[in-house]
Amino acid sequence: MGFEFLQPVNENVLAFREELSVQALGKKITVHSAEDGIPELEEVKIAFVGILDNRGQGDELRPHVHLNYIRKEFYGLFPGNWHLNMADLGDIHAGESVQDTYFVIKKVTEQLIKQGVIPVFIGGSQDMAYAVYRGYDKLEQMVNYVTVDAKFDFGKENEAMSATSYVTRMIIEEPHNLFNYSNVGYQTYFNPQEEIDLIEKLYFDVYRLGEVCKDITVSEPVFRDADFVGIDMGVVKSGDSGNIVKFMPNGFDGKEICTLARYSGISDKVSSFGVFNHNDTRQESVLVAQVLWYFTEGVNFRSNEFPFGSRENYTKYIVAFDDEDVVFYKSDKTDRWWIDVFSNNIANNKVKIPALLPCSYQDYLAACNNEYPERLWKAQRKNVI
Template sequence: MEFDFLTPIDTDLLIDIKNLSSQHLSSKVVFHTEDDFPDISKINIAIVGVPENRGAGENATTSDLSFIRKELYNLFPGNWSKIIADLGDILPGNSKEDTYFALQKVVSKLVKNKIIPIIIGGSQDLTYAIYRGYDDLEQMVNLVSIDNKFDLGKQQETISSESYFSKIIVDEPNNLFNYSNIGFQTYYNSQEEIDLMEKLFFDAYRLGEICNNLSISEPVFRDADLVSIDLNSVKSSDSGNLNNYQPNGFNGKEICSLSRYAGISDKVSSFGVFNHFSAKQESPLIAQIIWYFIEGVHYRSNEYPFGSKDNYIKYTVPLDDEDIVFYKSNKTERWWIEIPFFTNSHNKLKKNTLLPCTHDDYLAACNQEFPERWWKAQRKSII
């Protein structure tokens, strides 16, 4: 029933795509057509278009996803073993809420079947619907947004691409465990919003901080369930966005590297690209962002969930009145830090969980400095 919301690929577009050579990505993808729907038991990654832009305001243009599909399927795949399907589009409903409902049901069905949905929006408020798709999975959700804003909006605003995150924080059931913003630009966010991020122990990384060292974002993605990209986080000279000019932001190489980090994460189970309104100009970059995410998925190391510790080196660092424990993978040389948390309301039953971190976090601990991500995670386990 959930897939009844999906409309097949346009016939003329499908003809153009099928006319590409057998070496192109198009030949490796199973398409939803007028006559056939892909067997979801045989796919690993599902591409879903959602041309819903009402959340971007009255002046938003209609998303023409055909440009993105042409660019994507005209690329050459890597040595990939994952089965990819294009399930078509969820067309805008009578209201935004109708579209949210349809997307929520589709995402829930796919994630339950261990299929990674790649959502091509549409405005970024669709992230809210993807997040709600995890409701039936009975799990807490870690959301990572690559965005120049926090999208908190004003309390009285209806949900939009610039206020959807407030709805995620407030609405029940509240399944959000952590939120991380990658690439925010300070002048687009009020001091009150920045202070709120700190108060809620969320992670926010400025654009300059990430551009100076992209690798610090890798552990953030490693702990994410849902990754949402706002194309406004990319500077217009690289994205081709002529409708909403952005003088600063990530360049094309950087946004593709971040997308690959998201794909490599064993934990990421849904991915979306939103707020692209110069469809033809932005489509080459969007196609490459998706390509790099799929490339990352192919090279996942399957280190999550953290199983036997035989393949990890344990490091114990004495710090003040307690020991901080780190683990380093022999396979990928990636690092984790052990976080204590409490499992009942009286904070008496103490257990440990593992949080992705960097080698620099380990070095900071050796210099008697508490890693910031450790501190925030521990604070969350107490309150």
């Protein structure tokens, strides 16, 4: 249910693909064409799906919207030493109403994740992320959503859903699957103080643009704990994205956004990914293609450390506080760090959270300096409120 609504990849792109070198990425991807139909997914790990509906940005339906530029740029790149199978399932065209588009995205997400395939959505306004999130409804799990965005995208309770208000719907609408919302790269002057206060009240994790640019590794544990990651291309400064349609003087540079995409891919937990609010230009398509490349490379090099396996491959560190011990684990394989949640007396509360909470080496050093880990404190608050 859902795949029947997918439209084949554009013939112009297929013709371009035929002319590529046999080593090019486009030749490694099984493609949905009018002639061959939807590819078999039995051995596929990543499935790319285009979304041709930008109405959430306040645009009228634009019949010329396509993702041909992105596909050509992406297909023309060369893969690294990759071993997983990929498919391009074509496009979800705009439905008669935006609700129709949401319905198809939800069904496609649900079906792919059930089959063990990571859906990678390309294009569409960012409210389409809400439909991806709703794709988890029948999967019986709480969802950690991470967005890379200059804005929080909250709206008033009765406001119509759009690319700038969809997160509110995630929070307030049933079923309540959202365990955590995280924002990486917000710019303070784009967000009302009331929304910043609400973020603190709900114990969500947010990281200012300057904080991440100063040390991008502070964001890695956030992606390691994510189920779904959505990138708003407006978070990239125009000098790097080529987006002069809506000029952004500040934001991540090209290298930084690709690093964040790789963090998303290398996370053993991320099961869906999306790049939204693309402005449908040839210039920005170059960077979007490289973002997709880095996400795919990350998936190829997953270390399979989630869920937590044998503790023989981890070094245990105990930091004593006045009323409890905080236990950290460091992977001998990847040097990544976790906090042991079970040892901190919140495992049996009403919301089930993982036994291990991803953290950074800086979190461990702070604990050694008698600073209680903020990520653990927020997890505790979310479990007792």
